[in-house]
Amino acid sequence: MKKLLVAIVIGLAVLVNPFAAAAANEPMIDTAGLGQGTISVSYNASQRLKIIIEKDDQQVRYDLRNDGIAETYPLQMGNGSYTISVLENVSGSKYRYISRQKIELKLENDNQVFLASVRNVNWNYEMEAIKKAEELTKGLKSDSEKIEKIYEYIVSNFTYDYGKISTLDTTYVPNIDNIFSSGKGICYDFSSVFAAMLRSRGIPAKLVKGYTTNVKGYHAWNEVYDSRTGEWIVIDTTYDAEHKAAGRAYSMIKETAHYSMVHEY
Numbered sequence: 624m625k626k627l628l629v630a631i632v633i634g635l636a637v638l639v640n641p642f643a644a645a646a647a648n649e650p651m652i653d654t655a656g657l658g659q660g661t662i663s664v665s666y667n668a669s670q671r672l673k674i675i676i677e678k679d680d681q682q683v684r685y686d687l688r689n690d691g692i693a694e695t696y697p698l699q700m701g702n703g704s705y706t707i708s709v710l711e712n713v714s715g716s717k718y719r720y721i722s723r724q725k726i727e728l729k730l731e732n733d734n735q736v737f738l739a740s741v742r743n744v745n746w747n748y749e750m751e752a753i754k755k756a757e758e759l760t761k762g763l764k765s766d767s768e769k770i771e772k773i774y775e776y777i778v779s780n781f782t783y784d785y786g787k788i789s790t791l792d793t794t795y796v797p798n799i800d801n802i803f804s805s806g807k808g809i810c811y812d813f814s815s816v817f818a819a820m821l822r823s824r825g826i827p828a829k830l831v832k833g834y835t836t837n838v839k840g841y842h843a844w845n846e847v848y849d850s851r852t853g854e855w856i857v858i859d860t861t862y863d864a865e866h867k868a869a870g871r872a873y874s875m876i877k878e879t880a881h882y883s884m885v886h887e888y
Contacts, residue, residue: 650687650709650722656695660728660736662707665693671712678705683886685742686794697741697888698728699829734848737818737827743796743811743888744830746819752803756820766826766850770858773820774875777860778867781816782807810843810861817845817860829855833885837862837877844882857882 650666664674664687672687678700687709688694698705705726710718730736740746746753759776760769784807797815802808808816814830821828827848835842837859844859857877866873 651693652707652709652722652724652726653693654726656739657698657726657728658730658735659739660698660730660733661695661739661741662698662726663693663695664707664709665691666709667691668711673710673712673718675708675710676700676705677708678703694742695740695745697736697739698726699736699887701733702728702730704728734827737829737848738822738825740819740822741888744815744818744822744828745796746799746823748823750800750803750819752799752816752820753823755803756823760824766848769824769826770821770847770849771875773817773824774858774860774863777813777817777820778864778873780806781813781860781864782868783810783861783865784808784812810838813861813864814843814845817858821845821847826850830888831882831884831886832888833883835859835862835882837881841885844877846887 648667650664653663653665656663666672666687666689668689670689672689674685674687674696676683676685676696676698678698681700685696705728707724707726708720709722711721713719748754755776756773759772763769763772787809795811797808797812799816799819802812802816811832818828818830829846830843831846832841832843834840835844842861844857844861846855847858848854849856857879858875859877859882863873863875
């Protein structure tokens with residue numbers, strides 16, 4: 624089949640001066656969302672910013688807005704001690720630490736974080752996509768029915784935007800309103816919208832980036848929690864939308880062995 628174009632890979636910073644003194648006006652790390660497994664970070668700066676979230680030997684890096692508007696990030700690596708670091712650009716690809724903070728996460732249910740609105744699955748109940756999710760699932764009893772209904776809507780109504788990938792930079796995150804209204808996007812967009820719609824219905828959904836034997840290059844898809852079986856199922860709406868548009872057969876649940884996760888959100 625025609626291979627899909629790849630999604631954006633967040634660039635890795637080259638870190639220097641790891642123990643540089645923090646700026647006088649330190650970043651604000653808000654822990655009010657810890658009950659959902661999230662933190663919010665805000666900072667005003669003239670330089671480009673990044674945030675690193677670490678737990679044990681795992682690390683996830685993100686861009687951070689420098690206009691003082693808070694962005695929400697998931698603590699998706701399970702309960703325990705996290706280190707949150709904010710870095711500012713020095714020159715080129717070089718960054719220095721300006722703030723570090725330890726945070727303890729103690730969730731009763733690890734799946735709670737995959738219901739939250741976060742930077743790359745940024746949703747609220749006023750969005751048309753979320754209203755559509757409510758409309759589609761009205762009267763349905765089981766999570767399985769709701770998952771399949773929303774899945775079929777995405778696969779039937781969204782198309783892959785082959786021209787978009789060349790216009791994006793490494794700071795790109797999906798805008799669910801824009802994607803939903805246009806009905807098209809890249810795999811990152813499909814996965815963000817699908818996750819948001821499911822989360823709004825109380826169904827834990829991960830946005831996953833990595834590799835699959837079904838698609839050439841870096842890709843994005845979803846893992847969705849099946850409350851009936853207590854397992855996570857792999858769903859690739861981008862791949863299936865392409866199959867449907869081409870009149871080829873497709874099925875919702877994918878073989879886990881065919882997908883290799885690099886990051887999950």
